Amino acid sequence: MKPVPTAQAPAAADSAAAAPAPAGSLARDVAAAAPALALGDDALVLSHRLGEWAGHAPVLEEEMALANIALDLLGQARVLLSLAGDEDELAYLREERAFRNCQLVEQPNGDFAHTIARQLYFSTYQELLYGQLASESGPLAPLAAKAVKEVAYHRDHAEQWTLRLGDGTEESHERIQRGLTALWRFTGELFEPVPGLDVDLSALHDAWTTRVESVLTRATLTVPQGPSRGAWTAGAGRQGLHTESFGRMLAEMQHLHRSHPGATW
Amino acid sequence: MVTTALEERLRDLAGSVPDPEMPVITLAELGVLRGLRLTGPGQVEVELTPTYTGCPAVETMSADIERVLHDNGIPQVEVRTVLDPPWTTDAITAEGRRKLTEFGIAPPRPTGPAGGPVPLALAIRCPHCGSTETTLLSRFSSTACKALRRCESCREPFDHFKEL
Numbered sequence: 461m462k463p464v465p466t467a468q469a470p471a472a473a474d475s476a477a478a479a480p481a482p483a484g485s486l487a488r489d490v491a492a493a494a495p496a497l498a499l500g501d502d503a504l505v506l507s508h509r510l511g512e513w514a515g516h517a518p519v520l521e522e523e524m525a526l527a528n529i530a531l532d533l534l535g536q537a538r539v540l541l542s543l544a545g546d547e548d549e550l551a552y553l554r555e556e557r558a559f560r561n562c563q564l565v566e567q568p569n570g571d572f573a574h575t576i577a578r579q580l581y582f583s584t585y586q587e588l589l590y591g592q593l594a595s596e597s598g599p600l601a602p603l604a605a606k607a608v609k610e611v612a613y614h615r616d617h618a619e620q621w622t623l624r625l626g627d628g629t630e631e632s633h634e635r636i637q638r639g640l641t642a643l644w645r646f647t648g649e650l651f652e653p654v655p656g657l658d659v660d661l662s663a664l665h666d667a668w669t670t671r672v673e674s675v676l677t678r679a680t681l682t683v684p685q686g687p688s689r690g691a692w693t694a695g696a697g698r699q700g701l702h703t704e705s706f707g708r709m710l711a712e713m714q715h716l717h718r719s720h721p722g723a724t725w
Numbered sequence: 726m727v728t729t730a731l732e733e734r735l736r737d738l739a740g741s742v743p744d745p746e747m748p749v750i751t752l753a754e755l756g757v758l759r760g761l762r763l764t765g766p767g768q769v770e771v772e773l774t775p776t777y778t779g780c781p782a783v784e785t786m787s788a789d790i791e792r793v794l795h796d797n798g799i800p801q802v803e804v805r806t807v808l809d810p811p812w813t814t815d816a817i818t819a820e821g822r823r824k825l826t827e828f829g830i831a832p833p834r835p836t837g838p839a840g841g842p843v844p845l846a847l848a849i850r851c852p853h854c855g856s857t858e859t860t861l862l863s864r865f866s867s868t869a870c871k872a873l874r875r876c877e878s879c880r881e882p883f884d885h886f887k888e889l
Contacts, residue, residue, distance in 0.1 A: 524867070532777060609813075
């Protein structure tokens, strides 16, 4: 990645909370660093997961759709991570425990229905969250106002596929239901407070639940029962605790940069 | 802001740079050139806004703008990416829309009051035969900004610059 906004001093946001604010133009960004890191990591990690579909999607149109969504998310990640520090260092040189993404986005792709279930949960959340941020005047507002329009297409894509799979064949119905149920326990974390992120989480949660339930009902699917969070999942990703497969994903994502430091083309 | 004649001329030059992915349309027609000002002798700052946050063409656009301004006697060019206010397809000029159609890309419809996908109220016209009998194949196509459609009359697939 080449920095789009001006590259800043290598002040990893992870240490920004503890370290004194760096001087100069970066100081302005420090207040936004923690939430930008959390949301930037969400976008980066999901982008990478969706990128794993390249060459494996069920049809060519979906190959392009998933790659397009991944590209949008990567663009958002670059802007957000640049608010938190140096985008390349943050993406490629952090250890697993320093990532602040929610655990939902790091979950493996599974089958296509599983990926769509993840997309439905996440893009519904992301659209609502960006919508709230865009209406405020904080440092994340310009990016949120821009990205909310892109994410509306991601959410629409996930909804259309949820309807099609849920109300499709017995096999497709069963698969999307299985994905929705398996991922349900990662959804509670989306509504855990993020330090520095000033949003109305209960309003966000209510709107999310209404939206997701409406889609699932129309798709003849069942809203998963059971806890949407467990003691061990509550906010864990935001605190740097991740699930087993995330380490393997990071290894693949980071190995080129780590093996050839400073390489360009 | 007072714009000098030189700034205006340079802005026209920067605006005449073709879009790297759809070279029939210029950056001015695409509506992504936000501003240009002289910050010193031989020194210019340009503001560019991306169509999509992740649009990979931005870097090529910046390089192309720098080159054309260098060629016209401005040694120091700084292209800044700005996000606010967000770009919308409504920023594409009428001439830009005409050229897109000629190029085989159905231009975007006017966007509604809220962002996001527009309900399919207005028909999207096939850029090849002009039929309004077209169907959506995929919301995502060859670039982030386009959807893939097919004409039911002439059966040709075509790109549609989707509303943003």
